[in-house]
Amino acid sequence: xxxxxxxxxxxxxxxxxxxxxxxxxxxxxxxxxxxxxxxxxxxxxxxxxxxxxxxxxxxxxxxxxxxxxxxxxxxxxxxxxxx
Amino acid sequence: xxxxxxxxxxxxxxxxxxxxxxxxxxxxxxxxxxxxxxxxxxxxxxxxxxxxxxxxxxxxxxxxxxxxxxxxxxxxxxxxxxxxxxxxxxxxxxxxxxxxxxxxxxxxxxxxxxxxxxxxxxxxxxxxxxxxxxxxxxxxxxxxxxxxxxxxxxxx
Numbered sequence: 640x641x642x643x644x645x646x647x648x649x650x651x652x653x654x655x656x657x658x659x660x661x662x663x664x665x666x667x668x669x670x671x672x673x674x675x676x677x678x679x680x681x682x683x684x685x686x687x688x689x690x691x692x693x694x695x696x697x698x699x700x701x702x703x704x705x706x707x708x709x710x711x712x713x714x715x716x717x718x719x720x721x722x
Numbered sequence: 723x724x725x726x727x728x729x730x731x732x733x734x735x736x737x738x739x740x741x742x743x744x745x746x747x748x749x750x751x752x753x754x755x756x757x758x759x760x761x762x763x764x765x766x767x768x769x770x771x772x773x774x775x776x777x778x779x780x781x782x783x784x785x786x787x788x789x790x791x792x793x794x795x796x797x798x799x800x801x802x803x804x805x806x807x808x809x810x811x812x813x814x815x816x817x818x819x820x821x822x823x824x825x826x827x828x829x830x831x832x833x834x835x836x837x838x839x840x841x842x843x844x845x846x847x848x849x850x851x852x853x854x855x856x857x858x859x860x861x862x863x864x865x866x867x868x869x870x871x872x873x874x875x876x877x878x
Binding site: 648651652653678679683713718721 | 791792793794795796797798799800803810811812813814815818819821822824825828829832
């Protein structure tokens with residue numbers, strides 16, 4: 640994992656409020672820097688309130704530990720992935 | 723005995739950036755091993771600010787890298803969430819899976835930096851561990867013609 644400091648890591652998938660959240664928080668304290676693609680991450684459905692609000696709240700928390708970008712930001716006009 | 727001295731120009735204070743304060747490896751007086759965000763002590767001022775401000779400038783700092791480090795795309799696609807009777811747990815799973823595949827496909831087509839050959843690209847699928855509830859992790863899911871199996875972590 641020490642090599643993680645020498646690469647730019649983009650996170651996507653699920654679930655946002657479990658594995659991705661724990662990865663960015665734990666990695667943050669190890670000096671790893673992640674970019675999370677906000678529209679390429681899925682979140683568990685909360686027991687209360689609506690799923691969209693819950694996801695936004697989790698993304699705000701994650702934003703304290705990682706960069707947040709949309710897929711349109713990650714995929715440039717050239718079709719290349721860049722962060 | 724207390725000696726009152728002027729703090730150094732790069733003194734670390736409570737107002738210092740968390741990236742500077744949090745140094746699990748110690749050695750605050752030496753350049754950070756990671757070249758990415760904090761360099762020599764003289765560079766600390768560039769990284770000062772609140773956590774939120776730092777995160778906003780995170781991208782800028784990454785862009786300031788003088789070299790071009792490779793990009794790693796990690797897509798956690800645990801199909802355990804998508805098994806029968808559990809699909810409702812994850813919101814928009816199909817749409818998100820498709821988007822992840824699009825990103826992975828784009829990334830896989832991306833030329834490697836420098837003189838690296840395509841055979842150097844270390845893409846691979848990583849199978850996640852068995853879930854605590856004992857769900858079968860052997861199930862596959864299909865999305866846009868590609869078949870995924872549990873978590874996908876893709877290398878350079």
